[in-house]
Amino acid sequence: xxxANKVSVFSIDPIDEHQMALAKIxxxxxxxxxxxxxxxxxxxxxxxxxxxxxxxxxxxxxxxxEFGWREILDEFRALPDPPFLIVTSxxxxxxxxxxxxxxxxxxxxxxxxxxDEVLRVLDLAWIRWVERSATPVKWNRRPQAQxxxxx
Numbered sequence: 001x002x003x004a005n006k007v008s009v010f011s012i013d014p015i016d017e018h019q020m021a022l023a024k025i026x027x028x029x030x031x032x033x034x035x036x037x038x039x040x041x042x043x044x045x046x047x048x049x050x051x052x053x054x055x056x057x058x059x060x061x062x063x064x065x066e067f068g069w070r071e072i073l074d075e076f077r078a079l080p081d082p083p084f085l086i087v088t089s090x091x092x093x094x095x096x097x098x099x100x101x102x103x104x105x106x107x108x109x110x111x112x113x114x115x116d117e118v119l120r121v122l123d124l125a126w127i128r129w130v131e132r133s134a135t136p137v138k139w140n141r142r143p144q145a146q147x148x149x150x151x
Contacts, residue, residue, distance in 0.1 A: 009041045009122065011062040012072070013088060018111045019043050022062070025115045031122060058083050059129040060122060062109070065089035065096060073104055081133055084125045088113075 009026065013019050025031075026041050042058075061083045063069040069087045076082035084106035089096055092110035100108050106128075107121050 008058040009060045009062065010058045010083070011041065011043045011088075012067050013043070013045065013062065013064040014067075015043065015045045018088070018113065021113050022118065025113060025118050026122075029115070029119050031119060057081075059133070060084050060086065060106075060125050062086045062088050065091070069100070069105065070103065077104075084129060086121060086125065 011019060011022060013022075023041060023043065061072065063072050063085060065087050066089075069085065073085050076085065085104070087096065087100045087105050087108045088111055089108065090111045092108050097108045106125050109118060109121055
């Protein structure tokens, strides 16, 4: 499980202007917002790093639509607490969006990146990851006195 104070985004994408733009968006916004979490991002240009994701506990992975996102999503199915996959594409149309969501991706982001949209999608994915990964709290609705009387 990922430490809630250390947010990670892993982007599998060609090293190009889009990767640079994503890095700048995350840096400028000091993502995620708030005083508790501190974000970090890792960028690569190959899917060979999927094996690292099994050990790293990274909560959010962005993958270019041309870089085998379906295979990466299949890899995640073996993980007990898989990351959320966000598919990125210059051709982010309704067909890709529908296919990606139906196969289990979290969302699709269009390139070139819109900073507000990137931050909105990443914030929602991060919140959902924290909620899903949190240890459930056990509690009783009845006060202790009532529990003692019913025993």
